[in-house]
Amino acid sequence: MAIARVAMPIAAWQLFDYWIPDGLAIARGEVVRAHLGSQRRIGVVIAIDPRSEFGDRVQPIEAMADVPRLPDEIMALAQFVSDYYQAPPGLAYALATPPLAARRKPSSPTPVPRAPREGSASHALNDAQRRALATIGAAAPRRSPTLLFGVTGSGKTDVYLAAAREAIARGGQVLLLVPEINLTPQLEQRVEDALPGVRAVTLHSGLAAGARRENWNAAASGAAQLVLATRLGVFVPLPSLALIVVDEEHDDSFKQQDGVRYHARDLALWRARRRDVPIVLGSATPSLETWTRARAARYARADLAERADARARVPTVRFVPVRGSGARDGVSTPLWDALAARLARGEQSLVFVNRRGYAPSLKCSACGWEAECARCAARLVVHRDPDRLRCHHCAHARPLPRACPECGNVDLAPLGFGTQRLEQAIGATFPAARIVRVDRDTTRSRDAFSTVRRQVEDHDVDILIGTQMLAKGHDFPRLTLVGVLGADNALYSADFRATERLAALLMQVAGRAGRADRPGEVIVQTDFAGHGVYRALAAHDYAAFADELVAERRAAQLPPASRVALLVAEAHAREDVDRFLDTAFACAGDLRASGDGVDVFPPVPASLARRRGFERGHVLAQSVKRSALHAFLPRWREAIAVRASARVRWTLDVDPISF
Numbered sequence: 001m002a003i004a005r006v007a008m009p010i011a012a013w014q015l016f017d018y019w020i021p022d023g024l025a026i027a028r029g030e031v032v033r034a035h036l037g038s039q040r041r042i043g044v045v046i047a048i049d050p051r052s053e054f055g056d057r058v059q060p061i062e063a064m065a066d067v068p069r070l071p072d073e074i075m076a077l078a079q080f081v082s083d084y085y086q087a088p089p090g091l092a093y094a095l096a097t098p099p100l101a102a103r104r105k106p107s108s109p110t111p112v113p114r115a116p117r118e119g120s121a122s123h124a125l126n127d128a129q130r131r132a133l134a135t136i137g138a139a140a141p142r143r144s145p146t147l148l149f150g151v152t153g154s155g156k157t158d159v160y161l162a163a164a165r166e167a168i169a170r171g172g173q174v175l176l177l178v179p180e181i182n183l184t185p186q187l188e189q190r191v192e193d194a195l196p197g198v199r200a201v202t203l204h205s206g207l208a209a210g211a212r213r214e215n216w217n218a219a220a221s222g223a224a225q226l227v228l229a230t231r232l233g234v235f236v237p238l239p240s241l242a243l244i245v246v247d248e249e250h251d252d253s254f255k256q257q258d259g260v261r262y263h264a265r266d267l268a269l270w271r272a273r274r275r276d277v278p279i280v281l282g283s284a285t286p287s288l289e290t291w292t293r294a295r296a297a298r299y300a301r302a303d304l305a306e307r308a309d310a311r312a313r314v315p316t317v318r319f320v321p322v323r324g325s326g327a328r329d330g331v332s333t334p335l336w337d338a339l340a341a342r343l344a345r346g347e348q349s350l351v352f353v354n355r356r357g358y359a360p361s362l363k364c365s366a367c368g369w370e371a372e373c374a375r376c377a378a379r380l381v382v383h384r385d386p387d388r389l390r391c392h393h394c395a396h397a398r399p400l401p402r403a404c405p406e407c408g409n410v411d412l413a414p415l416g417f418g419t420q421r422l423e424q425a426i427g428a429t430f431p432a433a434r435i436v437r438v439d440r441d442t443t444r445s446r447d448a449f450s451t452v453r454r455q456v457e458d459h460d461v462d463i464l465i466g467t468q469m470l471a472k473g474h475d476f477p478r479l480t481l482v483g484v485l486g487a488d489n490a491l492y493s494a495d496f497r498a499t500e501r502l503a504a505l506l507m508q509v510a511g512r513a514g515r516a517d518r519p520g521e522v523i524v525q526t527d528f529a530g531h532g533v534y535r536a537l538a539a540h541d542y543a544a545f546a547d548e549l550v551a552e553r554r555a556a557q558l559p560p561a562s563r564v565a566l567l568v569a570e571a572h573a574r575e576d577v578d579r580f581l582d583t584a585f586a587c588a589g590d591l592r593a594s595g596d597g598v599d600v601f602p603p604v605p606a607s608l609a610r611r612r613g614f615e616r617g618h619v620l621a622q623s624v625k626r627s628a629l630h631a632f633l634p635r636w637r638e639a640i641a642v643r644a645s646a647r648v649r650w651t652l653d654v655d656p657i658s659f
């Protein structure tokens, strides 16, 4: 009796054998139901074998799930994810498992795709855009990805859509990966306008189960011609795949931060190579990984150096000091004046501060006590409406104390400025101004973003106050002023990617100002105006800054000059974490005796040393040669696994985006 070897969705390294009952036609790639212990689970068949080493102790496959068999490409992708990211195979294959039908439904006839028409709503491409389109086309036969390096507002989207139109006209499918769909509600509309008659579907975690299943099926059957998706969409089968686009390729949200820590952009590159289809990575602020490859001519590169709207000019950038400048409520005099001038002219302003809540901490003026989370090594954030102290790393919330728990002093002062506090201060200064705050607290509902966008478009808003959510691809034509507060915080960060991220963020926020005919102005409050990141912003020159950062990383042997994997561990007791990491570090020493070019650094606490009651730490493994690191990792993981204690949760984060 034949045996199916199945990847089950649990954190185990082995596969599971089941016998195949008569009448079930089971092949590799089939999704099946079977028992694991007492639980019924969904697994993916990896192989068929004549017999099992477990003999007749194995259980039967119970049923086939009512979904299409996974094609070879997706099976290979899941295996690659397991191998490359050191992830248990069952969890890797689970990422590729189709959304299951709740119960069998009569299948609806697949709509017949129509040929795309030339869209009236789309622009004729300008010269730079046409050159970019040609570069993408010319790169394809050389199997080279293309970096579309275009400043904010340069019309990258129109280039993607033009390339998509060509691919679809040839009968192909297009995968368009974006960081977060709810942040760019207008993108779906732009796709529809530019590609009328094209069947486009979306895939993201916010979709209801039924819609997700339907859209997945449309993609996998070839009926959907364009798939607009967040990172999870990189696993969907696309039988006629002809083009992949990764928009905002530098965005951190392409990297999954728990479970299987894959990077959707990197998997998209893998798929493009395997399927031999063109891939476009678009950004105004490319990741340094992509940047160095383009510099080394491993990627083709197309630049859009100007904004697409000929009337739009780049904004002027001004730096104003914070310290000793007599700022009121965290806002400097020049920024107050600039806000007042915009209000007088009926123009819109955006004030950007990357902290939600009222104030980042609550402090006792007498003894220096600060409110901290009991479960995390972090300060509690002051929130208003309702008044609470909240932890931004766990769900902990509690009422504001009346007095200092250490010394009884009743003079507790909120320290620093969050979006709520700015909203209050700016509202008090300009009582007639219409102010809208945009942060995670105000955008919990599904269509909150579309509402804000409509308010801005209808000119129902004078001043927007918000976090980085406001930095992403919105197009607000009447916005002529951007104020940036608190950006210097990133310069103190221990995270090696902090300035790269800050540069990307500032370029994006600055790109919001003056998109149409009105000139824009950016005012950055900083005490370090000479820092490279601010000079790059003022000169509108990300390229020079990226080169500078790459040189720094090379000197420090940090990515992209090296490859890194992080062993991340957490446990309730610090001593358990320390003992585990010491052991893992020692194992690495034994394994590396052969001198293989991998460096492993002694254990250190994580930058957030305790989270949700778990003590955290890590060990970094690094090599300038990817092959060396990846030869080392599986051996290291196996050595760690046999010594691991049940009290410690651990995982390997390959190509971590921060440490």
Ligand code: ADP
Pocket: 123, 124, 125, 126, 129, 150, 151, 152, 153, 154, 155, 156, 157, 158, 308, 309, 310, 473, 475
């Ligand atoms: P990006 O994605 O590069 O930030 P967008 O694609 O959002 O830029 O384009 C910015 C604005 O320029 C949009 O309003 C878009 O409609 C407009 N636009 C794009 N291409 C052209 C063009 N060739 N002519 C005129 N306007 C254009």
Ligand code: ZN
Pocket: 364, 365, 366, 367, 368, 369, 404, 405, 406, 407, 408, 409
């Ligand atoms: Zn006190």
Ligand code: ZN
Pocket: 373, 374, 375, 376, 378, 391, 392, 393, 394, 395, 396, 612
């Ligand atoms: Zn907490």
